[in-house]
Amino acid sequence: MLVRESLQVYFIMGSNNCRGEPLQVVEQALKGGITMFQFREKGSGAKTGKEKHSLAIKLKQLCNHYGVPFIVNDDVDLAVDIGADGVHVGQDDEPLASVKQRCPKSFIIGVSATNSTEAVQAFQAGADYIGAGPVFPTSTKQDAKLPIGLAGLEEINRLTGETPVTAIGGIHTDNAADAIKAGADGVSVISAISQAESPQQAAQLLNKLTAKKR
Numbered sequence: 001m002l003v004r005e006s007l008q009v010y011f012i013m014g015s016n017n018c019r020g021e022p023l024q025v026v027e028q029a030l031k032g033g034i035t036m037f038q039f040r041e042k043g044s045g046a047k048t049g050k051e052k053h054s055l056a057i058k059l060k061q062l063c064n065h066y067g068v069p070f071i072v073n074d075d076v077d078l079a080v081d082i083g084a085d086g087v088h089v090g091q092d093d094e095p096l097a098s099v100k101q102r103c104p105k106s107f108i109i110g111v112s113a114t115n116s117t118e119a120v121q122a123f124q125a126g127a128d129y130i131g132a133g134p135v136f137p138t139s140t141k142q143d144a145k146l147p148i149g150l151a152g153l154e155e156i157n158r159l160t161g162e163t164p165v166t167a168i169g170g171i172h173t174d175n176a177a178d179a180i181k182a183g184a185d186g187v188s189v190i191s192a193i194s195q196a197e198s199p200q201q202a203a204q205l206l207n208k209l210t211a212k213k214r
């Protein structure tokens with residue numbers, strides 16, 4: 001599957017984001033139809049060292065079973081070590097050029113952008129996709145920047161050529177379709193799935209709301 005198609009419903013999660021057992025939450029999300037998964041193990045109470053490594057391997061195996069790409073957030077060493085499908089880095093993380101040098105050619109490498117200047121830089125530097133946001137206010141990421149709104153998302157989509165874009169930040173079932181209308185190839189969510197009563201139903205609905213002729 002192309003990266004653009006895999007971005008349709010991108011679920012991001014760490015063990016501290018979910019109500020239930022992480023493996024069960026991710027399996028439900030996979031059953032519901034997520035198309036990409038990012039292991040983002042950071043923040044208060046996050047696992048480190050061997051525990052983090054072991055959870056990453058279990059989640060990678062689960063994603064492999066469902067044929068869904070498994071991406072690691074921030075931790076390039078971990079991504080390479082466990083043979084992930086890719087890695088996601090932000091503006092304050094390891095620079096894209098260095099990440100590219102250290103990762104296999106097949107890796108999907110995503111870069112965050114919070115404005116059009118960062119997005120154009122990421123596109124010109126050869127990011128495989130851009131995570132644009134926060135589009136809406138979010139309480140999941142404490143150090144998130146000010147929301148760029150749908151207008152900011154549209155601008156990023158317009159300036160980034162063929163590079164696929166996923167909308168992130170405050171995306172839920174009530175606004176996911178708006179992000180697609182603004183030109184995004186898909187939506188990235190944490191709480192919309194991880195905090196849902198039924199992660200499977202939330203993923204299923206997000207999949208329906210973001211479906212378009214591709």
Ligand SMILES: Cc1ncc(COP(=O)(O)OP(=O)(O)O)c(N)n1
Nearest residue numbers: 073074088089090091112131168188
């Ligand atoms: C798909 C996607 N887009 C953006 C981000 C945010 O990355 P970053 O700015 O590095 O922040 P942290 O997630 O590392 O706190 C992302 N993780 N995924």
Ligand SMILES: Cc1nc(C(=O)O)sc1CCOP(=O)(O)O
Nearest residue numbers: 133134138140169170189190191
């Ligand atoms: C991890 C992350 N990155 C963001 C960015 O703007 O780069 S916003 C965000 C948190 C997304 O969580 P929720 O779907 O619960 O709002």
Ligand SMILES: [Mg+2]
Nearest residue numbers: 074089090093
């Ligand atoms: Mg980061």
